[in-house]
Amino acid sequence: MSEYILECGNLIKNYGNKKVLKGINLSFAKGKIIGLLGPNGSGKTTFIKIAAGLLKQTGGEIKIDNKKIGIETKAIVSYLPERTYLENSMRVVDTIKFFKDFYSDFDEVKALNMLQKLNINISDSLKTMSKGTKEKVQLILVMSRNAKIYFLDEPIAGVDPAARDYIINTIINNYNENSTIVISTHLISDIENILDEVVFIKNGEITLHKNVDEIREENGKSIDSLFREVFKC
Amino acid sequence: MLISLIKYEFKSTYKIFFILYALVLAFSFINRFTMGFDISGINYWSSYINIDARATALFIFGALYAFLLITTVIMTIFITIQRFYKNILGDTGYLMNTLPLRPWMNIFSKLFVSTFWILLGMFVCGISVVILFTAGLSISDILKGIFTIFSEINIDIFIWGIKFLISTIIGQAANVMIVYCSISTGHLFNSHKKLMAFITFLGIMIITNYVSSTLIFNPSFNFANFVTGHVISGSEWFCSVINASILFNIIYIAVTFIITNYILENKLNLE
Structure with missing residues (x-):
């Protein structure tokens, strides 16, 4: 069995004439928290969407748990998009039932506990909630699955700094040792301490993929400082 | 599921x-x-x-x-x-x-x-x-009226009633599938997705209307009648329309379903 949960080779994605991913080669080991870091428009979201099955690559190959993207990988991938993907007409309790109905790895008790800790009333309708609260509900649903790999696309971008701490704690506390978490963000300093590996992505190309400790040792600086240096405008 | x-x-x-x-x-x-x-x-x-x-x-x-x-x-x-x-x-x-x-x-x-x-x-x-x-009007008046109308038509009311119902259900399902297929086809384009969906819809409508006017509603479609010069009655025409529309709408559903499914399975691009 492969030690990697995700492997992709020469992954290419074009939108019309625009090249968004230019032949990416990546392997993510099992049980790691990986930061997918890059400026806006670098291809982070596109890469995650291909892995989640929302986009088809133009070329190359991507496999999760040694399977091509499809119904089997969707069952083991827990994906948090950068937008609200729940129906506004639903109440929180409906979204929990929905996840329970469709994902066999969904842990309802875990979700209810987290919602209670955040003082989110499960009988509240999503349409009455702020964007930040909706994002918290989504994150709780996504993290309440016992998935093999989590893709969290900008999980902290839309919430206030206090809530960011909670979200990061949620991610760590729900981290199963055998699962891999891929977090895409440009707010590096907030999450830097929880990362095992980082991937720098720039203009659709991987410029760096390394262990966080190695980077600190070799460069003598934080990931945030390195990022600012590499992606300096 | x-x-x-x-x-x-x-x-x-x-x-x-x-x-x-x-x-x-x-x-x-x-x-x-x-x-x-x-x-x-x-x-x-x-x-x-x-x-x-x-x-x-x-x-x-x-x-x-x-x-x-x-x-x-x-x-x-x-x-x-x-x-x-x-x-x-x-x-x-x-x-x-x-x-x-x-x-x-x-x-x-x-x-x-x-x-x-x-x-x-x-x-x-x-x-x-x-x-x-x-x-x-009382309910018995209404029922009597309906019965009188049907007794004057020379067809098996029960069978053709059911067939008419089936053709209505299938016809509406075909309309819905044509809409889905048009939206999905529009999604294949990088820009003007809604416009392309609308154009696809018009294209499909032209085809289905052509089929309706030449094959479904055309009494001479039945070749045997055409050759023998048999003039069909209103109820014969009704039965032929129902049969043909069930057949063609099943074909529309099958084709549009296959296309829509293919696009969602292989060409999905949520940008």
């Missing part, structure tokens, strides 16, 4: 339809009442100073009823489009397309529920018209 999808689709759509249907039925009862008013002696337009309250009620409630019927039709079309466009290819599509399900299940659940609402809408509007125009 499929049952769950259908259940959630009903949950997301039933409120608006129930409200509309309740209003349509309520207004048909009101109009049944106001239509009973005797306003024969009133010249409505010239005597506006002394506008008769009954004539005003007749006019206003009649207009509201017509408005409600039109709203029901428009909302049914709008929701059919909206549920597929937003829930499969819009923001909530990010959830629906990452569920561990085959795309055909998403398509089928939406097709099933949309077709159900269209048929129920037709039924409710039909009932409402019956309520409106049967004021003063």
Whole structure:
């Protein structure tokens, strides 16, 4: 069995004439928290969407748990998009039932506990909630699955700094040792301490993929400082 | 899984339809009442100073009823489009397309529920018209009337009634699938997705209308009749139309379903 949960080779994605991913080669080991870091428009979201099955690559190959993207990988991938993907007409309790109905790895008790800790009333309708609260509900649903790999696309971008701490704690506390978490963000300093590996992505190309400790040792600086240096405008 | 999808689709759509249907039925009862008013002696337009309250009620409630019927039709079309466009290819599509399900299940659940609402809408509007125009008639009068009409038609009412029902269901399902197929085809383009969806829809409509006028509704389509010069009767024509429309609508559903499924399975691009 492969030690990697995700492997992709020469992954290419074009939108019309625009090249968004230019032949990416990546392997993510099992049980790691990986930061997918890059400026806006670098291809982070596109890469995650291909892995989640929302986009088809133009070329190359991507496999999760040694399977091509499809119904089997969707069952083991827990994906948090950068937008609200729940129906506004639903109440929180409906979204929990929905996840329970469709994902066999969904842990309802875990979700209810987290919602209670955040003082989110499960009988509240999503349409009455702020964007930040909706994002918290989504994150709780996504993290309440016992998935093999989590893709969290900008999980902290839309919430206030206090809530960011909670979200990061949620991610760590729900981290199963055998699962891999891929977090895409440009707010590096907030999450830097929880990362095992980082991937720098720039203009659709991987410029760096390394262990966080190695980077600190070799460069003598934080990931945030390195990022600012590499992606300096 | 499929049952769950259908259940959630009903949950997301039933409120608006129930409200509309309740209003349509309520207004048909009101109009049944106001239509009973005797306003024969009133010249409505010239005597506006002394506008008769009954004539005003007749006019206003009649207009509201017509408005409600039109709203029901428009909302049914709008929701059919909206549920597929937003829930499969819009923001909530990010959830629906990452569920561990085959795309055909998403398509089928939406097709099933949309077709159900269209048929129920037709039924409710039909009932409402019956309520409106049967004021003063007893149920036995109505049944007698229906029986008289059918006894004059020389076909097996039961069999052809069922066939007519099936052809209506399949016909509406085909309409819904044509809409889904058009939206999905529009999605293949990098820009002007909505415009391309509309153009696809027009293209499919031209084809289906051509088929209808040349094959389905054309009495000489039956080659044997054409050769022998047999002039078919109205009821024979009716039966041939029903048979042909069932056949062609099944073909439309199959083709559009395969295309839509192929696009969602292999060409999905939620940008």
